Amino acid sequence: MSDVTRDPLTIWLSDVVGRAGFSGVHDFVREYALKSYRLKQLYQAATKQLLDDVDSVTTLPKELRGELVARGITFSSVEPIVLQTSSDKQTTKGLFRLRDGKEVEAVLMEHFGDRTTVCISSQAGCAFACAFCSTGQAGFTRNLTPTEIFDQARFFARELAMRGKRITNVVFMGMGEPFHNYESVMSAVALLNDGQGFGLGHRHITISTVGLVDKIDRFSDEGVQVNLAISLHAPNDEVRSSFMPVNRKFPVSELMAACERYVAKTNRKVFFEYVMLAGVNDSDACAHDLAALMRGHIYHVNLIPYNSTPDAPFSGTPDNRIWAFAKILENAGVPSTVRHNMGRDIAAACGQLRAQTQPKAHMASAGA
């Protein structure tokens, strides 16, 4: 067990005062002689009432507010610089600038009914270089802090609140590999989940991983009800290694064994993502191999239509072929869903918006 705190208020406050140049929460508290209820007021104003900034926290004395603002205490670590809404209005993609000028993407999807999903980034860039993925092609830049991750959800929660709506689901399927920034991601989960703050249930959060076996084992011991999704994308080493370099470190058999250990410990379902790449992983043989891997477990396959990107030499499997693939799974008794492709007209797939606005980042080596 690490000694890193999972107390949401402390996580949030450390980041916020750190951004303003304090060396830690103690220094901040001492400088303003703050009582603990004041800290809670600040925290809840940002995470529960979703207020814009310190100046809007009317429960704080006006003078104190002025001082905190002047000292650089702010509620958001991410600034939206591009917002695009799809023609059907169901998908809004945001490009956010971090304080050091790095950029990440997050996407809001408003489904029929009241369901709303926000897809957030955990890193600027990604070190795993999946050949079909726009972010993967651009390389790794840096890890996000817990609040940089959380504030993407906070931003869209504020947008939705203006329309009387709220976020019902958060998925870590934006830029980056969540398990490559494990501590910050688990801290962001604590912020999202806190009943005294943002208040999103663990079961409404999904972490998607490229398949880091050691971190899957660690996650199995967390004792949280957060959903786990695995970017499998191929049913055997030959196909998977051809476009996912991580497979050379953690081959399919080891990945599946880690998933079995996870289920044994948590008794929770595992979701497998399978992006459909024409002529690469969409054959009948692949479907049969995939069915064989899945059969007999509490697993669910999400077949994902590929959003083609100019910087990757792949094209999406045609719809009729996706359905034929899904039929083979069904006949084998494997539950699957063909994911609805949202936001195709606004480059809503991982890393696409950033790729349009920025040159490629430095290529980094992939490693867990």
Ligand code: SAH
């Ligand atoms: N690193 C994590 C999470 C980020 S990617 C992971 O690998 O799971 C989230 C999902 O989007 C992954 O399943 C990824 O394979 C998929 N994805 C990436 N680019 C895509 C594209 N252009 N079209 C469709 N899905 C894509």
